[in-house]
Amino acid sequence: MGNKVVHFEVAGSDAKKLQDFYSSAFDWEIDANNPMQYGMVNESSAGIAGGVGPGPDGGGHVTFYIQVPDLQAALDKIEKLGGKTVTPPMDVPGGPSLAHFADPEGHFIGLVKG
Secondary structure: OOOOEEEEEEEEOOHHHHHHHHHHHHOOOEEOOOOOOOEEEOHHHHOOEEEEEEOHHHOOEEEEEEEEOOHHHHHHHHHHOOOEEEEEEEEOOOOOEEEEEEOOOOOEEEEEEO
C-alpha cells in the first residue's frame, strides 16, 4: 500500500468566513478555538482530518497532506523526480512535523510525518 492522504487544508484571507462556509455547506464540525484561529475539522464529520484557516501572507490555497515516515527522505525523492521543496521539515508547535513541496507543475502539496 502507498502513502495515505491524511489531512486537507483550505486557507485564505478570511478564515472565519471560510470556516462558516464549509461548516454550513457540508455540516462539518470546525473548532477554531486556538490562538492561530486555525479551524480543525472533525474527522468524523468530514471523512478525513482537515483544517480551515488563515493563509500565509494573507493568500489562499487548497492542499492535501500525504503521510510519510521520513520527511527529508520523501523530499529528496521528490526532488529527484522533478519536484521542489517549498517548506523544509519543521515541527508545528503542539502538532505534527510537516513539509511542503511543489510537484513538476507547481502544485503545492504537504507531507506529514507519521
